[in-house]
Amino acid sequence: MSKHDEVGAVRPLTLAWVTRHLEVGERIVRIEALRGGITAEMRRLTIGARDGSTRDLVLRSFVDPFYVPHAEDWLNREAAALSLLTGTDVPAPGLVAVDPTAAHCAHPSLLMTHVPGRTVLDDEGVETRLPLLARQLVAIHALRPAERPKEYVTLTTADTVVIPRGADQAAWDAAIAVIRRPAPPYEGRFLHRDFQPGNVLFDVSPARPTGTRIVGVVDWAATSWGPADLDVAHCCTNLALLHGPAWGLRFAQAYEQAGGRLAASASERLYWQVRDGLACSEEVRLVSQPWREAGRAELTTRVVEERLDAYVSTLMDALG
Structure with missing residues (x-):
């Protein structure tokens, strides 16, 4: 597994949790840190299938001790919102799994689908x-x-x-x-x-x-x-x-x-x-x-x- 992660590798316990929510024959082939988050660490996980195809998921984990006490509430809110938004006119990630109390992961975490596109903060346009x-x-x-x-x-x-x-x-x-x-x-x-x-x-x-x-x-x-x-x-x-x-x-x-x-x-x-x-x-x-x-x-x-x-x-x- 190739890791391109500026803020440290995902903990084995969390990786095992993610793996349990993949399709049969899939595995994590790449991990990349995503910038822009303030309260949580965000990572894009590239998932490889047996036929060579790939798809991306996003892992949000609350690691900072300052924010961890809020993680259960915030992750439950996000999970509920993503479930609500499925099938609506509001484009949003799809919920894959959530562990708001770190019962299975090293830190409170949420796994969701990756949405293509990018933030645009420039004055132009x-x-x-x-x-x-x-x-x-x-x-x-x-x-x-x-x-x-x-x-x-x-x-x-x-x-x-x-x-x-x-x-x-x-x-x-x-x-x-x-x-x-x-x-x-x-x-x-x-x-x-x-x-x-x-x-x-x-x-x-x-x-x-x-x-x-x-x-x-x-x-x-x-x-x-x-x-x-x-x-x-x-x-x-x-x-x-x-x-x-x-x-x-x-x-x-x-x-x-x-x-x-x-x-x-x-x-x-x-x-x-x-x-x-x-x-x-x-x-x-x-x-x-x-x-x-x-x-x-x-x-x-x-x-x-x-x-x-x-x-x-x-x-x-x-x-x-």
Whole structure:
């Protein structure tokens, strides 16, 4: 077995578990680390059959002691979501097996099918991808599971916000005041809860840019039930940090143009937009590192902080 794994080999106990879920005559012929994950180690496993054909699976394992206590909940959410999405208009991996408590593996793990395609984080072509992202999120919110996932959780509070150095203090004080208010009433929807360009796979043809399409949405571990505005706000924040504040505002417009419904009043929309932007203030380093690894070397922590400050100020000017 050839191993191309920058973060260490998969433990024998986990390999044995994976092998038990393969077809008769199949074996693991290659292991490759996948970049971009923050909470879990991701690996692509190439599976070989007796006739020489191959297929790929993806193994997600929670190894970091900081995240392991959350693994059971997150893996159960993802397994339920992948099962729900089978046969729907939302392209996602198929569930193969899950061991949320590490009863059989060295670490809590989930095995799923591999979705072809790639993440695209470049500025070039964002105007083409924006409506695709919006339509995909509308399709996710249209799902009606027989059993609702857990209610959404927001961990950020007005007292835990990290104001960037040199930020517009008045704008941030006003934004923090917004999230001190009670959450607005909302109509619940099925949420991805981390829908953003880093979790969307595209088929992009350089020869036919207009033929770009979404082929997969991944990382369903935070699936929740809550306001559509929260998912939209999260994607807005990520687009603002990747491509500039204006793109964050444009995504909310694109979502409505695609048929999505947001909160009726500007103040309610502002609450969710600001809440997600301020939540990002606590995670700038975690958010920006995978982007740099993916080729956006210019997105240093400082640059992302400056873009976040500009975005929060833009929100307060445009919606406040």
